[in-house]
Amino acid sequence: MRIHFIAIGGSAMHNLAIALHKKGYVVSGSDDVVFEPSSSRLARFGLLPETMGWKEENITPDLDAVILGMHAFVDNPELLKAKKLGLKIYSYPEYIYEQTKDKLRVVIGGSHGKTTITSMILHVLNFYHRDFDYLVGAQLEGFDTMVKVTDEAPLIIIEGDEYLASPIDRRPKFHLYKANIAVMSGIAWDHINVFPTFENYIQQFDVFINTIQPDGKLIYCETDPVLVEVVSKSDTEINKIPYAIPAHKIKEGVTYLLPEEIQLNIFGHHNLMNLAAAKLVCLELGITAADFNVAISTFKGAAKRLELLLSEKSTNVYKDFAHSPSKLKATIEAVKSQFVGRKLIACIELHTFSSLNKDFLLQYEHTMDMADEAIIYINEKTFQQKKISAFSELEVQTAFKNAKLQFFNDALHFEKYLLSLSFNNTNLLLMSSGNFGGLDLVKLAQELNK
Structure with missing residues (x-):
């Protein structure tokens, strides 16, 4: 497979490029500027463009797919050439789905806590040496890249945000993954440049629920009144599983999960709420509650989160x-x-x-x-x-x-x-x-x- 990335320097884009390179695909890419750490990481795998800028000659008829990043504009010359040649053009969330449509897909959505919940799930699965693919919005300890896509892994854990997929695909990213198991952490208005009213923003989460596959599961925060209203109004045939802050205590600046008094490295009601969501996902994936507690006690937090x-x-x-x-x-x-x-x-x-x-x-x-x-x-x-x-x-x-x-x-x-x-x-x-x-x-x- 020959894949070309337009705007390869983006956070998710360069990680997906590396993941496909590791999978054995022939990967090329272009950008007008690539910052650190993207540039060093792309260079390490021989994927950093030799020169910066957009070049029509990068787009050839033998490409199997072009992946378009948000950094590019709609009049990008490479994009226009790809359209002229009739090549298949994907946003990166579209391509993630294309690569994982035969896997069990767990998608973490919500206005806050997505990265932490995803990181917790990845940490626990990794702790028990489970085989899984993933897409997460931060570099995590113990993980070489922020994206992993293989043929072998039976499931993928996806951090699914509500921002737009690409310059020519104005759908929110998390609408494209078609979750089997979904998490919604809460709803608080954001991205005002794309969703100018709170009502318009809320609507995106209603659509997200409708993308969950038949007989799928929705794990949601029951302490968020806006989210509860959205979930309760949905008549989609899925299993709805609520969560809240788990029992805990704080002693001398350290938080413990009750009743077992599991010592945690994280703290705060929002992080405990994230932990509750991650635990329910892991239970669905066959991790026992006791095993989850052992693994989560070693979780130090996602990068740049407290x-x-x-x-x-x-x-x-x-x-x-x-x-x-x-x-x-x-x-x-x-x-x-x-x-x-x-x-x-x-x-x-x-x-x-x-x-x-x-x-x-x-x-x-x-x-x-x-x-x-x-x-x-x-x-x-x-x-x-x-x-x-x-x-x-x-x-x-x-x-x-x-x-x-x-x-x-x-x-x-x-x-x-x-x-x-x-x-x-x-x-x-x-x-x-x-x-x-x-x-x-x-x-x-x-x-x-x-």
């Missing part, structure tokens, strides 16, 4: 991917509840299109109230790049309904302010889907300790 950068006697510094209102609120509550005797300084970088929309910004109301000190950082260049009018400090404080909130739009000033604070008996939480203006967060954590 990732511990520094731990001293009275100070922990965490990095987290949280950026949407629901994720921000849940992450702050998790750290504050886990260390009830410590102050919490919580910082978030507003970076996504949704979070920088003045109307959507109102969704952040009271999300940082549990923090002892709340800090917002926005890189001034982000407004310019996204062609959005900049926010004032007052606009941000008003939206968050938090008059004490600190606001920074310069990374060096933000760093200098943090270094001026005392972190005695205080935790620091740094949340962003960006990089805080290029700050070295590990180095910053070490400097704070000094």
